Amino acid sequence: MDLLAILSNSVRGAFGPEAAIYALAAIGLNIHFGYTGLLNFGQVGFMLVGAYGTAVPVVAWGWPLWAGVLVGVLCAVLLALLLGFPTLRLRGDYLAIATIAAAEVLRYLYRSSWAEPLTGGVFGLKQFAGGFYAFNPYSGPLDLGWLTFSPRALWVMTVGWGAAFLAAGLVALLIHSPWGRVLRSVREDEQAARSLGKNVFAYKMQSLVLGGVMGALAGALIGINSQALNPDSFMPIITFYLWTIMILGGASRVLAPIVGSVVFWFLLTFLDSALRQAIGTGLVPASVLVASDIGAVRFAAVGLGLMLLMMFRPAGLMGDQKELRLDVR
Amino acid sequence: MSADQATPREEPEDLVHQRAELVEEEARLQHEAPSEGASRAARALADVAAEPGVPKPDPILVVEDLTRSFGGVKAVQVDHVEVQRGTITAVIGPNGAGKSTFFNLVTGFDRPDSGRWRFDGADITGRPAYRIAGSGMVRTFQLTKALMRLTTLENVMLGATGQRGERLLTAPLRFLWRGQEDQVRQRADALLERFRLTHMRDEFAGTMSGGQRKLLEMARALMVRPSLVMLDEPMAGVNPALTQSLLGHIQGLRDEGTTVVLVEHDMDVIMAISDWIVVMAEGRVIAEGRPDDIRRNKAVIDAYLGTRRELKEDDGEH
Numbered sequence: 017m018d019l020l021a022i023l024s025n026s027v028r029g030a031f032g033p034e035a036a037i038y039a040l041a042a043i044g045l046n047i048h049f050g051y052t053g054l055l056n057f058g059q060v061g062f063m064l065v066g067a068y069g070t071a072v073p074v075v076a077w078g079w080p081l082w083a084g085v086l087v088g089v090l091c092a093v094l095l096a097l098l099l100g101f102p103t104l105r106l107r108g109d110y111l112a113i114a115t116i117a118a119a120e121v122l123r124y125l126y127r128s129s130w131a132e133p134l135t136g137g138v139f140g141l142k143q144f145a146g147g148f149y150a151f152n153p154y155s156g157p158l159d160l161g162w163l164t165f166s167p168r169a170l171w172v173m174t175v176g177w178g179a180a181f182l183a184a185g186l187v188a189l190l191i192h193s194p195w196g197r198v199l200r201s202v203r204e205d206e207q208a209a210r211s212l213g214k215n216v217f218a219y220k221m222q223s224l225v226l227g228g229v230m231g232a233l234a235g236a237l238i239g240i241n242s243q244a245l246n247p248d249s250f251m252p253i254i255t256f257y258l259w260t261i262m263i264l265g266g267a268s269r270v271l272a273p274i275v276g277s278v279v280f281w282f283l284l285t286f287l288d289s290a291l292r293q294a295i296g297t298g299l300v301p302a303s304v305l306v307a308s309d310i311g312a313v314r315f316a317a318v319g320l321g322l323m324l325l326m327m328f329r330p331a332g333l334m335g336d337q338k339e340l341r342l343d344v345r
Numbered sequence: 346m347s348a349d350q351a352t353p354r355e356e357p358e359d360l361v362h363q364r365a366e367l368v369e370e371e372a373r374l375q376h377e378a379p380s381e382g383a384s385r386a387a388r389a390l391a392d393v394a395a396e397p398g399v400p401k402p403d404p405i406l407v408v409e410d411l412t413r414s415f416g417g418v419k420a421v422q423v424d425h426v427e428v429q430r431g432t433i434t435a436v437i438g439p440n441g442a443g444k445s446t447f448f449n450l451v452t453g454f455d456r457p458d459s460g461r462w463r464f465d466g467a468d469i470t471g472r473p474a475y476r477i478a479g480s481g482m483v484r485t486f487q488l489t490k491a492l493m494r495l496t497t498l499e500n501v502m503l504g505a506t507g508q509r510g511e512r513l514l515t516a517p518l519r520f521l522w523r524g525q526e527d528q529v530r531q532r533a534d535a536l537l538e539r540f541r542l543t544h545m546r547d548e549f550a551g552t553m554s555g556g557q558r559k560l561l562e563m564a565r566a567l568m569v570r571p572s573l574v575m576l577d578e579p580m581a582g583v584n585p586a587l588t589q590s591l592l593g594h595i596q597g598l599r600d601e602g603t604t605v606v607l608v609e610h611d612m613d614v615i616m617a618i619s620d621w622i623v624v625m626a627e628g629r630v631i632a633e634g635r636p637d638d639i640r641r642n643k644a645v646i647d648a649y650l651g652t653r654r655e656l657k658e659d660d661g662e663h
Contacts, residue, residue: 189517194502194510194526201492201503207454208490212504213479213569214511222513 022289024163029285030278033169033241036176037234038281042261042273043183044230049259050268051191052223053203055108058099058115059231060254061122064247065091066232067239068126072134074144081147085236092232095122096225104220119252127247140246141239148175148240172241179237180274183230188270199223200268253315260322266332275334287317382600386432386620387635395634395642398425405430405573405604406451406482411460413450420446421457422628428573428621433595433605435615437639438625439648444608445487447625448577452484453477465572479506483571487578487608489558493551497542500550500561501533504568536564540594556587563594574598576607580614592618612649616640624648 029035041063048054069088073079079087095118103114126135135141154167154174165173190196198219201209206216239245257280265276291310294300305313325332379387393399404427413421421443428434436444449455451462453474461470464482478484492500508529509515510522537543540560545553550561559579566574579595580588596618598605609615615622616636624632624639626648632639639645 186517189519190513193516193519194508194522194529195513195516197495197499197503198511200495200499204492204494205490207486208492209503210454210474211452211478211484211486211490212565213475213483213506214503215473215475226513 018293020162022286022293025289026282026286027163028165030282031173031177032165032281033172033176033237035277035281036173036180037237037241038257038261039180039274039277040176040183040237041231041234042258042265042277043180043187044227044234045258046262046267046269046273047187047223047227047230050262050272051187051196051199051203052220053108054104054220054223054227055112056115056224056227057112057252057255057259058117058119059227059258060250060252061115061119062092062095062228062231063235063238063254064119064122064126064250065095066235067245067250068135068141068235069232070236071141071144071239071245074147075136075141076134081145081240084144085233088232088236089229092228093225096221096228100221100224104217104224116252116255119250119255123247123250135247136245138247140244142244144245145240145243172237176237176241179233180277183233184270184274191270195219256322257318260318260325263322263325263330263332266335269332269334272332272334276332279333283321284314284318288314380596380600382431382596382602383620386429386599389429390432390621390635393429395632395638397630397633399427399633401427401429403430404428406462406464406606408451408462409460411447411450411457411462413446413455413457419628421450423447423460423625423630426623426630426633428604428606430572430604431599431602432620433599433607433618434621434623435619436606436608436623436625437610437612437615438631440610441627442610442625442648443628444610444625445577446628448484448575448608452482452575454484478569478571481570481572482575483566483569483573484575485559485562485566485577485579487581489555489562491550491553491558491561494549496547497537497545497550497553497561498530498533498547501536501565501568502529504565505529505532506569533564533568536567540564541590556583559583559587559591560594563591567598571603573604573606576605578608578610580609580611588614612639 041059044062045056045059048056048059066088069091070081070084073084073087074081099111099114099118103111125131127138129137131137132139149168149171152167152171154170157167158165158170191199198209198214201212201214202216202219209219210216235250238249261276261280262273263276264280265272265274288310291300291305291313292307295302295305295307295310389402393401406428408423408426410425411421411423412419436447438444446455450457450460453469453472453476456471461468463469464477464480467480469477469480469482472480492503495503508522509525510519515521534543534546537546540563542557542560542564545557550558553561563576563579576595579591583591592614595605595607599620607615616639619636622634622636622639623630624642624645626644631644631648632642634642
């Protein structure tokens, strides 16, 4: 087995464009769940409308890419309002059901033949992010000998990690303000916040919109990164990746989604790469596992990892274990 | 579980002891010269007849025809009730009398089937709870709602109204609200000092004892600068020493000019400190008056004795 290749792949996964994009989306989810206590199980829906909002105006109407990103953000705001108005007045678990359903409904809507003239239906959209790569300042690849990044990947990584750190910075500023104090009080006890004159509904809505916009920006980057969009790449499993990332890092910690995403993608690519090598070299016989099973094993491993985290380290890598032991009713 | 089951034999004696302390305290309060606030309240209520729905000279809260039913049960059916400004008004009654429902309705935490109510001259019928709180009528809860994973200081600071930093757009711009935040912190520290919680300042509220949480809730409510404080069973589940301290705080509030309405089902506890008592039973106001009027009131005695007799029968079955 080539250990260096496994390690190189894992590090590429840990710092690559996907990790940055998932970190950004998880920061949004952290605003929802970590700080406001909103059970959003449909973050992938925000990513979907963000991605298509970006691509459709470019492909269908020839708009510039930046205008597309703006449309993506507006779509996320609209989705947050549509989701929030009926459900935010209800108890938390209703929002969970509504969001997971909404994300799936959106996926089917975007892939329907009815929407095909705009979204390309099941065939998706391609080659709409030329405007992004035209600004690529990197002329050559980053070559460390054992690890290389193409100029293209470097440019997406720069923008992706830049956006993730900017978002984390914004969250840090917001959370340590009186606004953040109200948000955390809503997470702890809505009735108490209400009894002190806080408009709980408005704060929950602001939280939903803000975190949703971050999801939409992550979605836009997904499209830009692959230059191709397909509704079926926005499966509910993405939302659960994001939850794993957030809990792995430690919910309600500013940098947790970033740390969580790096660790998550390192482990996921490590598992993938190591299994491939093990099968390739015959270490794992084909009667036990074949290369095409690896995807399924990955899903199972994420599920198992999430369970183990909740059982043994619910506060994540960065969380305050003491805080979580408090008797929260 | 097993530890809980092993101890109850010892508890009655403890309770008797605690009870004695409470009675002593009540006697002491009665013999003490009334505070300035108490005499002011007594003078204001001097000419008010002790009958249900009687108008008051300067009411801060006026409730009319308030009803709320759950299924077929009329939980609240209040025709008319007024709360005099600057008094401690107790709402008492046996369990299930509708006291807490009445509280929830008036503070906007529940919607009535019918009724109107005015606070400080303004009709606030149907206003959302947060706006009622913002206009100066603040409540606490029977089951304390400490914000567990916020520090004690943050809990209290949250109560301040009109914070510029609480708006999303100004929140990231610290220079806009830093000065105000310092003032809020000073006020919060002063309140923590007053309620003797300073040693818990930077601890999570979730680490507090039940009694400390009651004090915290009261401090937090005062941070809103309310003109009317509604306390839902402030003495429930609190030891006698702390009960005395809570009673002291409540009187202190009244003496500063804040109106206090409190719900209790234990008559003895509040007889000594209340200026006016409203008695509820089966959703209705069955009596109103000064503590002395209430002690002698036939309807009240019936309501309470009735429930006691029921309790005795219940005990016999076990």
